[in-house]
Amino acid sequence: MPCLPYALTRWDCEMSLLSVRDLRLQYGPTLIQEHIDFDIEAGTIYAVMGGSGCGKSTLLKCLIGLLQPAAGQVLYGEQDYWASNEATRNQLRADIGVLFQSAALWSSMTVLENVMLPLQVQDTLPQDQHEARALEALEWVGMAEAQDRLPADLSGGMKKRVGLARAIVARPHLLFLDEPSAGLDPISSVKLDRLILDIRERTEAAIVIVTHELPSIYALADDGIFLDADLKRPIAHGKPTQMRDTVMHPTVQAFMRRQEIDTL
Amino acid sequence: MLTPVPQAITLLGDTLLAVWRGIRRGWQFRPQDFARILADASARALLIVLVVNVLVGAIIAFVGAVQLLKFGAGIFVADLVAIAISREMAAVITAVVMCGRTGAAFAAELATMQANEEVDALTVLGLNAVDYLVLPRVLTLLLMMPLLYLFGCVGGLLGGFAVSSSLLELAPIAYFDRSVAALTYTHLGLGFFKSMAFGLLVSLAACFHGLHAPRNAAGVGGATTHAVVTGIVGVIALDAVFAVCADALGL
Numbered sequence: 001m002p003c004l005p006y007a008l009t010r011w012d013c014e015m016s017l018l019s020v021r022d023l024r025l026q027y028g029p030t031l032i033q034e035h036i037d038f039d040i041e042a043g044t045i046y047a048v049m050g051g052s053g054c055g056k057s058t059l060l061k062c063l064i065g066l067l068q069p070a071a072g073q074v075l076y077g078e079q080d081y082w083a084s085n086e087a088t089r090n091q092l093r094a095d096i097g098v099l100f101q102s103a104a105l106w107s108s109m110t111v112l113e114n115v116m117l118p119l120q121v122q123d124t125l126p127q128d129q130h131e132a133r134a135l136e137a138l139e140w141v142g143m144a145e146a147q148d149r150l151p152a153d154l155s156g157g158m159k160k161r162v163g164l165a166r167a168i169v170a171r172p173h174l175l176f177l178d179e180p181s182a183g184l185d186p187i188s189s190v191k192l193d194r195l196i197l198d199i200r201e202r203t204e205a206a207i208v209i210v211t212h213e214l215p216s217i218y219a220l221a222d223d224g225i226f227l228d229a230d231l232k233r234p235i236a237h238g239k240p241t242q243m244r245d246t247v248m249h250p251t252v253q254a255f256m257r258r259q260e261i262d263t264l
Numbered sequence: 265m266l267t268p269v270p271q272a273i274t275l276l277g278d279t280l281l282a283v284w285r286g287i288r289r290g291w292q293f294r295p296q297d298f299a300r301i302l303a304d305a306s307a308r309a310l311l312i313v314l315v316v317n318v319l320v321g322a323i324i325a326f327v328g329a330v331q332l333l334k335f336g337a338g339i340f341v342a343d344l345v346a347i348a349i350s351r352e353m354a355a356v357i358t359a360v361v362m363c364g365r366t367g368a369a370f371a372a373e374l375a376t377m378q379a380n381e382e383v384d385a386l387t388v389l390g391l392n393a394v395d396y397l398v399l400p401r402v403l404t405l406l407l408m409m410p411l412l413y414l415f416g417c418v419g420g421l422l423g424g425f426a427v428s429s430s431l432l433e434l435a436p437i438a439y440f441d442r443s444v445a446a447l448t449y450t451h452l453g454l455g456f457f458k459s460m461a462f463g464l465l466v467s468l469a470a471c472f473h474g475l476h477a478p479r480n481a482a483g484v485g486g487a488t489t490h491a492v493v494t495g496i497v498g499v500i501a502l503d504a505v506f507a508v509c510a511d512a513l514g515l
Contacts, residue, residue, distance in 0.1 A: 064388050090390040098388050104381035108297055121389050 015077055017042050017174055017206045018063070023072035025058050032058050035233045036072070038225050042173065045200060045207045047217050047224035047240060051255065054229035056210045057101065060178050063208065064098050065089060076174075094122050097167030097205075101178040103159035105151035111138065111162050112147040118170045137165040140202065141195060157188040161195065168199055175199070175207045181216050193219045214258055226252055268476070275472050278394040279402055285395065292395040301400050305366045306408045310415060312365060313358050317349070317416035320357050321423025324348050329432050338432055342442035345424030351451040354416035356503050359462035362409060363495035367470040370401050371491035374474025375484040383475065398471040402464065409463030410456050417455070450515055458506050462499050469494040 016039035023036040032055040040046045048056045061067040063074055065081060074081045076092045084092065097118075105114050115134040119125055125133060138144040141161040151159060160180060167175055180196065181189040193216050200207055211217060217224070217240045226236040226243060228251055236247040244256035253259070286292065328344040374397060377383050383393050421443060428434045470491040477487035 061384075066384055066387060093388060093390050096388070098385070100381040100385060102380050104385040106382050106385070107377070107380070108300065109294075118389055121391060 016040060016075075017077070018208070019073075019075040020063070021073040021075065023059070023062065023074065024070045025055060025062055025067070026070040027058070031232050033227055033232055033234070034071075036225070036227075037234075038223075038237065040174075040206045040208060040223075042206050043200065043204050044222045045196070045209060045220045047221035048208065048210045048227065049212060049217060049224055049240070049255065050227035051212065051229050051251075054227045055232075056212070056227060057178055059227070060176055060208070060210045064096060064176050065093060094124075094170065095172050096174045096176060097170065097172040099160065099163045099167045099175070099177045099180055101182055103151075103156075103163035105154075105159055105162055105166070107151050110148050110150060111143060111154070114151070114162060115166045115169050118166060122170055124170075134165075134169055137169040138162070140168070140199065141165045156183050157185075157192070160184065160192060164192075164195065164199070168203060168205070171203060171205075173205050175203075175205045177207060177209045177211075179211055179213075180209065181211065181213045186215075189213065189216065190219075196220055212255075214256070226255070268472070271476065272468070272472050275394070275398070275475075276468060278392075279398055279468065282392065282395045282399045286399060291399070292391060293397070293400045298400040298404070301404045302408065304369070305362070305404045306411065309362065309365060309408075309412060313361055313412050313416050314419040316357055316361050317354055317419035318423035318426075320353050321345055321349055321420030321425075322427045323423075324353065324420075325424035325427040326431070329428065333432070338428075338434060339438060339442055341424065341428050341432065341434065342439045343446040345428075346421060346443040346446035347451055349420035349424065350417050350447055350455050352455070352503070352507075354420050355413050355455045355459040355462060356499060357420075358409065358412050358416040358459060359466060359499040360496055362405065362412065362463070363466045363469075363499065364492055366405065367466045367495045368488045368492050370467065370470035371474040371477075371487045372484055374471060375477035375487035378475060378477055379479045379481070379483060381479075393475060398468075398475070401471055402467040405463035405467040406460055407463075409459045409466075413455055413459035417452070454506070454510060454515055458503065461502060461506075465498045465502060466495045469498060 018040040020036055020038050024034040025032040036059065038046070048059055050056050058067060062069050068082055073083070076095070079088065079092060081089060081092055106117070109117070112131070112134055115137055116130050119130045119133060135144055135147065138147055141164050143158060143161050143165060146154065146158065146162070151162070154162065177196065180192055184192060196207065196209070197220065199205070209216070209220060221240050223238065224240055224243065225234050228235045235249050236243050236252045240256065243252060247253070325341050325345050329338060329341045332338055332340050332344070377397070383397070386393055386396055425436070425439055425443070428439050429436050473487040473491040473494065477483040
């Protein structure tokens with residue numbers, strides 16, 4: 001894997017792009033998950049798996065700076081996000097892209113304006129290149145022709161693709177995708193999976209994907225973590241196919257083989 | 265019940281800091297968004313503000329005339345309407361109308377953005393929701409409410425004039441003279457200042473409830489309701505405070 005220029009710290013090729021250390025997530029006094037540990041290398045697709053309500057999206061919120069953990073560290077390179085000051089956090093955030101579950105396109109802006117905004121905020125490119133870069137990202141996801149449309153005029157799959165274009169437009173080294181296939185028909189879902197693989201090829205970004213869609217997990221993930229809603233901690237790590245074949249925990253088996261626990 | 269109070273005070277503080285940041289480093293919000301919000305809260309609100317204030321002016325004139333005519337003081341209806349409208353009613357009624365119209369729209373829009381994770385998307389980009397979403401709305405009502413108040417004053421005076429000249433058979437010139445004599449800078453200044461305060465209150469209440477709404481459809485409805493209730497009750501309570509203060513200051 002080539003060494004990428006990391007905008008923020010003294011990250012080098014030997015260092016994990018993102019490391020999570022003994023993370024504990026709570027909403028007020030309610031424990032969501034604890035003892036979460038993993039590392040993500042450049043160019044890998046890492047799946048965060050688990051049943052509905054187990055805390056996958058909560059973990060994602062913590063990783064992208066929306067929810068402070070009760071304990072533990074989120075390290076971007078060697079920089080602890082939650083121990084950093086606001087200026088450093090802003091720098092760290094400039095190197096991540098996020099596709100939200102609902103795509104989260106800003107409804108008052110056109111598709112092109114949505115995709116251009118990250119470039120305008122970061123202001124690292126000359127202004128006259130913003131539009132060209134945004135159009136390039138829209139072409140990657142096959143949405144260039146919709147550049148002047150408003151989000152309200154787009155289908156769910158189209159919104160996801162525009163959201164993906166917005167996430168990659170600033171060429172981040174880390175992409176976070178929250179349930180990218182949720183609400184999509186199987187054909188659109190497969191297309192989106194292919195698009196994610198294509199984006200990984202083009203950008204060499206590490207991708208964290210939060211999902212419980214089995215076909216997407218098997219098609220995309222190189223590595224992953226399985227969160228258990230009852231034990232409130234991870235119960236398996238590794239490549240999804242290995243997890244399916246080697247981890248005998250009934251919840252993991254039921255999830256990875258799409259069966260009821262009683263039938264195992 | 266008082267749990268949101270510290271959060272509301274925090275929002276007020278954040279807004280003041282956002283104004284300071286905006287003055288020093290430039291505004292973070294998009295001019296297009298500000299223009300859209302401004303247009304919606306000004307030109308598109310003129311008709312409803314005018315209609316309501318005309319009616320309020322007419323009602324004051326009618327109620328006042330019934331009493332004043334008993335004492336042969338019908339001409340003082342003009343004073344009553346001018347003072348009541350400029351000092352109290354135009355500011356309060358305009359604020360109530362804007363609370364139900366624009367405040368509700370602000371709250372619904374922000375609550376929907378919250379439910380759709382649009383606010384999270386801004387935060388991840390490093391944009392502050394207060395700088396980007398709250399400030400243009402607060403500035404809009406802070407700027408537009410005084411102008412709408414003046415427009416409301418004109419409407420209220422016209423309503424009073426229409427009733428007085430038609431039903432009470434007061435000479436238009438005499439009514440006009442009395443109205444001009446009664447309209448002092450003190451009354452107009454007080455109403456103007458109050459309308460700015462009401463604009464701040466209505467916009468902050470709307471933004472607060474919008475940004476703190478639960479992330480679902482019911483949350484959007486709840487945010488809108490709470491924004492309107494908080495705004496209207498707040499405007500009336502604040503007006504009472506202004507009345508006491510104005511009295512204490514001899515205004």
